[in-house]
Amino acid sequence: MPNPPTGPLAGIRVVDCSTVLAGPYATMLLADLGADVVKVEPPEGDSTRGWGPPWVGDGAEGTRTAAYFLSVNRNKRSLRLDLKQPSGADVLRRLLATGDVFVENLRRDSLERLGFGDDALREINPRLIHLAISGYGPTGPLVGRPGYDFLLQAEAGLMSITGQPDADGGVPTKVGVAIADVATGLHAAVGILAALAGREREGSPAYSVGQRVDVSIFESTLAILVNQAQNAFVDGDAPGRLGNAHPNIVPYEMFDTVDGEIAIAVGSERQWPRFGLAIGLPALADDPRFATNGARVENRAELIATLRERLSEGTTAEWMAALEAADVPAGPINDIPAAFASEQAVAREMTVGVDHPVLGPTMQVGLPIELSATPAEIRTAPPLLGEHADEILAELGYSAADIERLRAAAAI
Numbered sequence: 001m002p003n004p005p006t007g008p009l010a011g012i013r014v015v016d017c018s019t020v021l022a023g024p025y026a027t028m029l030l031a032d033l034g035a036d037v038v039k040v041e042p043p044e045g046d047s048t049r050g051w052g053p054p055w056v057g058d059g060a061e062g063t064r065t066a067a068y069f070l071s072v073n074r075n076k077r078s079l080r081l082d083l084k085q086p087s088g089a090d091v092l093r094r095l096l097a098t099g100d101v102f103v104e105n106l107r108r109d110s111l112e113r114l115g116f117g118d119d120a121l122r123e124i125n126p127r128l129i130h131l132a133i134s135g136y137g138p139t140g141p142l143v144g145r146p147g148y149d150f151l152l153q154a155e156a157g158l159m160s161i162t163g164q165p166d167a168d169g170g171v172p173t174k175v176g177v178a179i180a181d182v183a184t185g186l187h188a189a190v191g192i193l194a195a196l197a198g199r200e201r202e203g204s205p206a207y208s209v210g211q212r213v214d215v216s217i218f219e220s221t222l223a224i225l226v227n228q229a230q231n232a233f234v235d236g237d238a239p240g241r242l243g244n245a246h247p248n249i250v251p252y253e254m255f256d257t258v259d260g261e262i263a264i265a266v267g268s269e270r271q272w273p274r275f276g277l278a279i280g281l282p283a284l285a286d287d288p289r290f291a292t293n294g295a296r297v298e299n300r301a302e303l304i305a306t307l308r309e310r311l312s313e314g315t316t317a318e319w320m321a322a323l324e325a326a327d328v329p330a331g332p333i334n335d336i337p338a339a340f341a342s343e344q345a346v347a348r349e350m351t352v353g354v355d356h357p358v359l360g361p362t363m364q365v366g367l368p369i370e371l372s373a374t375p376a377e378i379r380t381a382p383p384l385l386g387e388h389a390d391e392i393l394a395e396l397g398y399s400a401a402d403i404e405r406l407r408a409a410a411a412i
Helices: 022-032 086-097 108-113 118-124 149-155 179-200 217-223 226-235 271-278 282-286 293-298 300-311 316-325 336-341 343-347 389-395 400-408
Strands: 013-016 036-041 076-080 101-104 129-134 212-216 252-256 261-265 330-332 351-356 360-365
Touching (some): 013 022, 022 036, 022 076, 022 101, 022 129, 129 179, 149 179, 271 282, 271 316
Parallel strands (some): 013 036
Antiparallel strands (some): 252 261, 261 330
């Protein structure tokens, strides 16, 4: 294998039959951490290969790929398999026998029809960790119903707290990225790492054997409601939409300036008097209506009106300079290119270039996890469909003639 991984998960093989976002995001994280991720794609490929524009490539056959696919599939090897053919299913069976983790987002009945139900997987490889991603989980009245990020943001309550308030003409709004899928991918990666740790720890019920790990988009989206969910549990009310404001901290939102906007986050009582001094309103600290965060939340409307009037009198740069000097958290409202071009993002290498065999130099989002002894690494570009078939099949013991037969039958 070229560019062998050296991260903390080096030596772990992940067989990834998932498509779109949640599963591929989870397996990309594992790949960045050193796992050998074999991306098993259906004959037509992961559907996100066609989710453009924007595209990368010149449009010729096999040389155009959607940016969406490139976002979550680096560091992986691609194997195109038709699992409906016995010979294709046999390839997957051999692959799973050599694997540590199996990730899929197939319907449970479909998996069983293909011969890869839970009992079959235990026979193939008793140490295999099986991560199953679904829309709503393996039980309950919605079991088997497909899950889509936008719908789950709606059903799980996230959209009800996102967007401008009713009074400002706002409507429930989805987050600007597929956050339900991303959260599911993060939970999936954590679940896999926990299962791997349990498999290696003596005394664990899972010691030396695999287990099934279920993660659903619905539950993952409920889980990331965190403080908003707890607010609802405590007071029994449904939290409303506050736009850019925070339900529990004031001031903690965006304000207009003479030439733009500024985000301000006064997150502690120590910062509050410094904030008043920095914007030229020192009396705010002594006003009993605003003396504590609890009081500021109760008197939010009066305080925010005062702050809006004051902050509209200066430029973003002027307020940034004053607030930074006072050690009060504030920041500009960057678009995505500006965010990645910022001095901090550049210093932290949050864009990394990789060479694609067809598409040429391709940029990737950098690594958010830094390990001092076993660093994660972006080694290879997202693969072409079936790019590594010969390599992977040879590792599984298939001869060159066997591979040609599989290719002639369109099983790979």
